[in-house]
Amino acid sequence: MHLFAPGTRIRRREVLHGELWMEHPVTVVSDDGDVLAVRLDPGSPFTFPDHPHGPHPWSSHSAWASSVVLQLHKTDAAYGVWKFFAADGTFLHWYINFEAPIVRHPDAFDTDDHGLDLIVHPDGSRTWKDVQDLHWQRAEGRIDLATVGRVLEAAAEVTGFLDAGTAWWAAWAEWSPDRGPDHPAPVLS
Template identity: 30%
Template sequence: MGRLGNTLPIVAFGAGRVVVRRCWRGGRISFHSPAVVVADDDRGLLLWQPADVSIWRLMTPDGRTHHDGTLDELGPMELTERPWVGGPLLLFHPADGSPWSVWFFHDEHSGEFTGWYVNLEDPYRRWDDGGLAGIDTADHALDVLVAPDRSWRWKDEDELAAKTGNADYWDAAGAAEIRANGEAVVELVEAGKFPFDGTWCDLRPAPSWRVSPGLLAGWDRPRTV
C-alpha cells in the first residue's frame, strides 16, 4: 500500500472495476482508453478492453497521430475520440516493473485468440482517486508482434529510430535500452514462458465486463510520478 500525491491509499484494484490506461508524452496525455479489471495480483494487473469502446488519442486536424512524427513535427494536436478498430483486448501489465505490457488480441467476430502484441513502454504507475482509478505509462514506439505459434517480428523499428535524439523522447542510449528490453521479452516468447505459455489464451469475457461511453470524471488528473 502507498500514497501518491493527494490520491487515496493504493490497494489492488477490485475485479470488475473500470479503470483508465493513459499514455503520456511531452507533458500531455497522448492516448487514453478505459478497461475492466479482470485480476490484480502478484503476477500483475490484467485488464479487459471490450471491442466496442471508444479510445482517445492525440491527433492533428488532418488525422495524423504520434506514429507519424514527433510532437514538434506534427504541430497542434488535440485529444480526439475514435472507435477502437478490431476485436477485444486482454492487457497484462507485469507486477515486477517490467517495461512492457502484453496485449492478447482476439478475433472481432469469433472472439478466438489471434496473437500477442508486446507494447514496450515505461513501467506503469497506478493511481486511485476513489471515483476513478487507472495507470500511467509512456509508449516506447518499438513493439513485438507474436503469432499463436510464437513466431515473432519487430514492429515500428523505423519509428524508434526517427524519434531517437528528440528531447521529448529518448537518446541513443535510451533507444538501445528499449531494444534490449524487447530482446528480453523475445527470450520469454521463444522459451514459451509466462505470459506466452498459453495462460489466458482461452479466457472469455464475463457479461458484466462493460464500459460506459464517454470520458469518466477525473480522466485528466495529473500524471502519477
C-alpha cells in the same frame, strides 16, 4: 500499492513528458500487485487532451475499433503483453507493446507507447513491427537515447523468455473474452 478489483472500470493513460496525451477506459480482469490484467473492448472511447508535443498518433480515431484485447502489465516491465482476439473470440496472437512501466493511480494507470512491437503468432513465429519508430520517436523528441536503450533491453528480455519457453504471460493462454471481464486470473504455480 493500490490494487484494482476485478470488474472495475479504470483509465489507461498515455503520458508523454509528464503530460496526459491520450486516455481511454479499460475493465480490470485481475490485479495481484505483480500483474495487472485489463480488458480493452471495442468502442472504448479515446480522449486526446491538447499536448505541447502536438497531436497523438491515434488522434484521428475516436474509439478502439478492433476486437477484444487482454492487456497484461507486469510491475516494472518496460512492455505490456496484449492478447488479441477475432470478433468471434478466436485467439489471433500475442502482441508485445514496448512502453513505459505502468504507474498506478486510484482510478487509472499511466504508461507511454515507445513504438516498437513484437507479434507472436499462435505457431510461435515472431514478427517485429514498427522497428523504425524507435528512430522516428527519438528524432521527434518523444523519447531520448536512454529510453531507446531501455526498449532494446526489454526486447532482449522478451525474446529471452520466448527462446527459453518461460514467458510469464503463458499463464494467460487459456483466457478468452467469452469468459467475461470478471474471469479470475489463472492460478500461477
